[in-house]
Amino acid sequence: MNLADVIRTIPDYPKPGIMFRDITTLLADARGFRRAVDELVQPLAGAKIDKVAGIEARGFILGGAIAHQLSVGFIPIRKKGKLPFETISERYALEYGVDEVEIHVDAVKEGERILLVDDLIATGGTASAAIRLLERAGASIVLCAFVVDLPDLGGAEKLRAMGKKVTSLIAFDGD
Ligand code: AMP
Numbered sequence: 001m002n003l004a005d006v007i008r009t010i011p012d013y014p015k016p017g018i019m020f021r022d023i024t025t026l027l028a029d030a031r032g033f034r035r036a037v038d039e040l041v042q043p044l045a046g047a048k049i050d051k052v053a054g055i056e057a058r059g060f061i062l063g064g065a066i067a068h069q070l071s072v073g074f075i076p077i078r079k080k081g082k083l084p085f086e087t088i089s090e091r092y093a094l095e096y097g098v099d100e101v102e103i104h105v106d107a108v109k110e111g112e113r114i115l116l117v118d119d120l121i122a123t124g125g126t127a128s129a130a131i132r133l134l135e136r137a138g139a140s141i142v143l144c145a146f147v148v149d150l151p152d153l154g155g156a157e158k159l160r161a162m163g164k165k166v167t168s169l170i171a172f173d174g175d
Helices: 030-044 058-070 125-136 155-161
Strands: 008-011 019-022 051-055 073-079 087-093 098-104 113-121 140-149 166-171
Touching: 030 058, 030 113, 030 140, 030 166, 051 058, 051 125, 058 073, 058 113, 073 125, 087 125, 098 125, 113 125, 113 155, 125 140, 125 155, 140 155, 155 166
Parallel strands: 051 073, 051 113, 113 140, 140 166
Antiparallel strands: 008 019, 073 098, 087 098
16 A cells, blocks of 8 residues: 555645645554554664654644554643643744744653654644754654655755654655
8 A cells, every 4th residue: 555645635725825735534544544653663673762752733643653552651742822730832933923832841851762753744843843842851852753744845854954863654745
């Protein structure tokens, strides 16, 4: 099977000109979901991981499955205002305005080795804010793993320029 075939593309969502890469169709496909999880953890063979961190919301689904597979804990990286305990946060620029991601202050222990997961990397703004946040908390980012990369938007390159290892399963041209 080809993973790209179980990802649905919705043109002009959420606004004109955006090709939305919808992974709900991959998640609903038992073989596709398992294959995506298996392939995302493959570069980690032999590496020690302490926790998986997933970015809200689709990164929770993939990251939760990966954490289970690796028998490690899971950290939710949430949008501002959703976490109940004391948090630390990082702001990042959107096309219009700013957004903020948060984790609980005690989510990461100093020196923990983290796998960062999201469904898709575009400009890399969200993932780089997540990396800054985890590193401020004392984490060491072992790998950043995405199902989809949009290389024309430069996000994966941006993370590599930050010295991070990046893996993705499918690349789509354009944005
Ligand atoms: P960015 O911060 O630009 O790398 O955007 C990444 C975040 O936005 C991820 O959490 C994605 O789920 C979402 N996203 C951005 N562009 C798309 C797209 N074309 N299709 C689906 N999700 C997208």
